[in-house]
Amino acid sequence: MESRVKRWKTSQLTLWVVLLLLLLLITAPIFYAVLASFKTNMEIFNTPFSLPKSWNFDNYINAWNLGNFKQYFLNSAFITVGGMIIVALVACPAGYAFAQLSFKGSNLLFYLVLLGMSLPVQAIIIPIFFQLKSMGLVNTLTGVTLVSSGLALPFSIFLMRNTFRDIPKELRESAAIDGAGEWRTFWSVVLPLAKPGLVALLIFTFMNIWNDFLLPLVLLIGQEKFTISLGLYSFQGEQTTNFGLIFGGTVISMIPSIIIYIFFQRSFVEGMTGGANK
Amino acid sequence: MNIYDSSSSLEIDKKKSLSIIKGRNKIKFKKMITILSFLLPALILYSIFMLYPMIDAVRFSFFDWDGAAPSMNFVGFDNYIKLTDDKIFIKALGHNLLWVVLSLILMVIPTLILAVLISRVKKGKTFFRAGFYLPSVLSLAVVGVLWSKIYDPEMGPINVFLKSIGLESLAKNWLGEPYFVIPALVIASTWAFYGLYMILFLAGLQNINYELYEAADLDGAGPIRKLWSITIPSLRNTLNVVISMVIINALKGFALIWIMTQGGPFYMSELVSTYVYKAAFSMNKVSYATAGSVVLGIIVIVFTITFNYYRERSEN
Numbered sequence: 001m002e003s004r005v006k007r008w009k010t011s012q013l014t015l016w017v018v019l020l021l022l023l024l025l026i027t028a029p030i031f032y033a034v035l036a037s038f039k040t041n042m043e044i045f046n047t048p049f050s051l052p053k054s055w056n057f058d059n060y061i062n063a064w065n066l067g068n069f070k071q072y073f074l075n076s077a078f079i080t081v082g083g084m085i086i087v088a089l090v091a092c093p094a095g096y097a098f099a100q101l102s103f104k105g106s107n108l109l110f111y112l113v114l115l116g117m118s119l120p121v122q123a124i125i126i127p128i129f130f131q132l133k134s135m136g137l138v139n140t141l142t143g144v145t146l147v148s149s150g151l152a153l154p155f156s157i158f159l160m161r162n163t164f165r166d167i168p169k170e171l172r173e174s175a176a177i178d179g180a181g182e183w184r185t186f187w188s189v190v191l192p193l194a195k196p197g198l199v200a201l202l203i204f205t206f207m208n209i210w211n212d213f214l215l216p217l218v219l220l221i222g223q224e225k226f227t228i229s230l231g232l233y234s235f236q237g238e239q240t241t242n243f244g245l246i247f248g249g250t251v252i253s254m255i256p257s258i259i260i261y262i263f264f265q266r267s268f269v270e271g272m273t274g275g276a277n278k
Numbered sequence: 279m280n281i282y283d284s285s286s287s288l289e290i291d292k293k294k295s296l297s298i299i300k301g302r303n304k305i306k307f308k309k310m311i312t313i314l315s316f317l318l319p320a321l322i323l324y325s326i327f328m329l330y331p332m333i334d335a336v337r338f339s340f341f342d343w344d345g346a347a348p349s350m351n352f353v354g355f356d357n358y359i360k361l362t363d364d365k366i367f368i369k370a371l372g373h374n375l376l377w378v379v380l381s382l383i384l385m386v387i388p389t390l391i392l393a394v395l396i397s398r399v400k401k402g403k404t405f406f407r408a409g410f411y412l413p414s415v416l417s418l419a420v421v422g423v424l425w426s427k428i429y430d431p432e433m434g435p436i437n438v439f440l441k442s443i444g445l446e447s448l449a450k451n452w453l454g455e456p457y458f459v460i461p462a463l464v465i466a467s468t469w470a471f472y473g474l475y476m477i478l479f480l481a482g483l484q485n486i487n488y489e490l491y492e493a494a495d496l497d498g499a500g501p502i503r504k505l506w507s508i509t510i511p512s513l514r515n516t517l518n519v520v521i522s523m524v525i526i527n528a529l530k531g532f533a534l535i536w537i538m539t540q541g542g543p544f545y546m547s548e549l550v551s552t553y554v555y556k557a558a559f560s561m562n563k564v565s566y567a568t569a570g571s572v573v574l575g576i577i578v579i580v581f582t583i584t585f586n587y588y589r590e591r592s593e594n
Contacts, residue, residue: 015399022392023409029469030412032435033424041433048435086323094320103313109321116328118582120530122551123575126558126568127334128327130345150327153320182312211417213533218559229419233537236423243433246423253420261415265408269477 030254037247044243059248063235067245069252071224072231076210079145079227083209084202086149087156091201092194095160096186100172110161116154121214129218139221147219148209156201163197164190200267206260228253339569344562357569367570370541370548373460377549378528380464385524386517389472393479394509407480414473422537425466429453429538453539456546463547467534471527475520482516483509515593522585529578550574 036044037059038052063069097103098110128147129138137143167190175185191198216230226234232253236246261268339357341350361367396406413421428434429452437449452462490508499507510517532551535541541548541556550570558567 012400015395016402019395019399019406023406026410026469027412029424029428030416032428045433045438048433048438090319090323093316097313097316101313101316103310109317112324112329115579116324118526118579119328119332120526120551120575120578122530122532122554123571123578124328124331124335126554126564126571127331127338129559130564131326131331131334146323147327150323153324154328157320183315186316207415211419213417213419213537217536218555229417232419232423236426236537241433243427246427250420250423254416257415257417258412261412268411269407269481 033247033250033254036243037251039244041242041244059244060252062245063249063252067231067235067239067249068223068226069228069231069235069249072226072228073252075141075225076228078141079148079216080206080209082142082145083148083152084205086145087152087205088198088202090149091153091156091160092191092198093186094157095162096164096190098157098161099164100167100169100190101182113154113157117158121151125214125218132219138219139225141225144215144219144227147215148212151215152205152208156205159201159204160194160197163194163200167193196267199264203260203264203267207257210257335568335572335575338565339572341565343565345558345564346562350565353565357566358573360566361570361573366545366548366553367550369545370550370553373547374529374531374549376460377464377531378525380461381468381524381528382521384464384468385472385475386521389475389520390479390509390513390517391505392472393476393483394505396476397480397483407477410476411473413469414471416470418470418533419537421466421470422534425469425534426453426538429462454543456543459539459543459547463535463538466538467528467531470534471524475524478516478520479513482513486512515589518585518589518592522582522589526578526582529574529581 032048035050035052036048038055038057040056043052098106098113132138132143132147135143137146171189171193172185175189176182180189211229212227213229213233216227217233220226220230223231223234232249235249239245338350340352340354342353342356343350392410396403396410399406416424428436431437431449431451431454434452436452440446440449450458452458486509490512491504494504494508530551531549532555535547535549535552536555539547541552545553551574554567554570554574557563557570561567
């Protein structure tokens with residue numbers, strides 16, 4: 001018996017060591033970028049894997065000010081927050097209707113949602129550009145916000161439908177008997193219970209819009225309108241060989257998503273598994 | 279008197295029932311308005327930014343248009359016929375296929391093994407799950423820039439390391455040589471995407487009956503045997519979902535390739551999405567490019583529908 005416990009303990013220890021080494025290997029590029037962002041070009045070339053000689057923030061300061069990252073940051077924040085608000089306001093009622101209200105044509109409409117989920121953005125990005133052009137919204141942050149929300153909609157409705165479907169219908173019915181209207185029931189009875197789903201939706205939308213590359217690339221033209229992803233891309237094009245500065249910009253671009261991830265780790269997992277396993 | 283009475287009461291009944299029907303219609307109408315008020319914002323947004331562009335995509339593809347001319351020439355299936363003759367487009371489709379195969383090899387089984395290892399840990403499961411998911415949090419722009427620096431032939435850490443241990447002959451221009459560029463890109467994309475699949479596998483693993491493993495232990499089965507005859511069969515549904523997601527994501531790939539190689543060198547990493555983007559926005563072949571993107575869209579949708587159809591059938 002004792003030897004079995006001992007064997008179990010050593011096997012757990014080996015497992016730990018193996019996983020830890022794997023984790024270090026996998027996250028090495030991130031550590032490499034963080035270390036390099038404190039180095040000069042010479043240091044990166046001569047001692048790529050060592051700690052920087054001094055913790056010098058010059059690369060960050062230069063990227064932030066000269067590299068325009070300040071502006072990119074604000075643009076991304078505008079588009080992302082705007083998108084999150086629109087998506088939440090639009091997808092929650094729609095998801096509620098699909099989950100809790102029965103109406104004619106609900107199946108047909110839901111097929112449209114599923115179609116939107118499987119359609120790759122690339123298939124419609126060209127018409128979207130020309131549509132936005134005819135609306136006078138090319139190269140505007142509003143345009144990108146609207147398109148991003150529209151494209152995020154199918155998955156968001158799907159996620160909220162699943163969330164609302166798990167809430168018993170009896171709750172809604174008893175609220176109706178008490179004389180509450182449908183919107184009132186939605187707003188003050190059902191929505192508060194759907195909070196975890198709503199949080200997952202907001203985080204998902206944040207990540208998708210903040211990290212998006214294709215839409216800003218196609219829809220934004222002037223550098224002063226660039227988002228952080230697009231800004232980083234054009235920055236690396238301008239500074240091809242200035243590794244330190246590029247890594248400064250790269251780390252700046254990483255920070256917001258990593259912070260959100262650390263704070264909302266649990267919701268990430270729930271949102272993902274909820275979205276994939278119908 | 280009697281007759282009079284009954285007829286009047288009949289009249290009243292009729293009126294009553296009419297008003298009831300009217301009332302019911304009113305309620306029905308009101309209910310419809312309420313439901314519509316829940317759906318309308320979504321319908322409007324969806325129609326403007328998804329449905330209308332979908333119709334437009336198909337429409338554009340039947341015309342000859344450069345994106346600026348005031349009128350469009352109808353050309354029927356010409357654009358599609360031209361695509362079948364376009365060597366670069368065919369090459370790009372082939373690269374998409376190669377990308378799918380390489381992604382499947384690199385992502386599915388290794389990620390499954392990783393998930394199994396994490397699920398076996400008694401203490402610190404959350405730590406490992408969170409740590410291994412970290413790369414998936416980064417934007418593709420960050421991943422693309424980071425990995426193009428890692429692959430850099432002069433200053434990149436891979437080549438610097440190879441040179442420092444005397445293996446200079448192995449140091450390559452990873453993104454510049456025809457046969458290395460796609461595998462190098464797929465490795466970067468695997469790094470960016472495997473986290474999601476790991477989470478899905480972990481969720482699936484939680485549902486496996488632990489007694490099966492205990493029984494296998496009694497029979498003296500080794501870890502590979504257990505993986506093959508318990509874990510993989512029990513995870514069939516999760517595996518289906520993961521495999522389909524890997525394939526779809528591989529077909530959709532754009533951002534990483536655009537940032538790291540723009541399809542180069544000499545179209546060696548060109549995918550349909552990068553080729554279509556170039557054709558539309560730098561060569562002004564708008565309708566031709568749209569036809570190419572419609573082909574990609576149809577491939578993805580047909581694959582998704584068939585896959586879901588078979589999955590539902592096999593699950594029932």
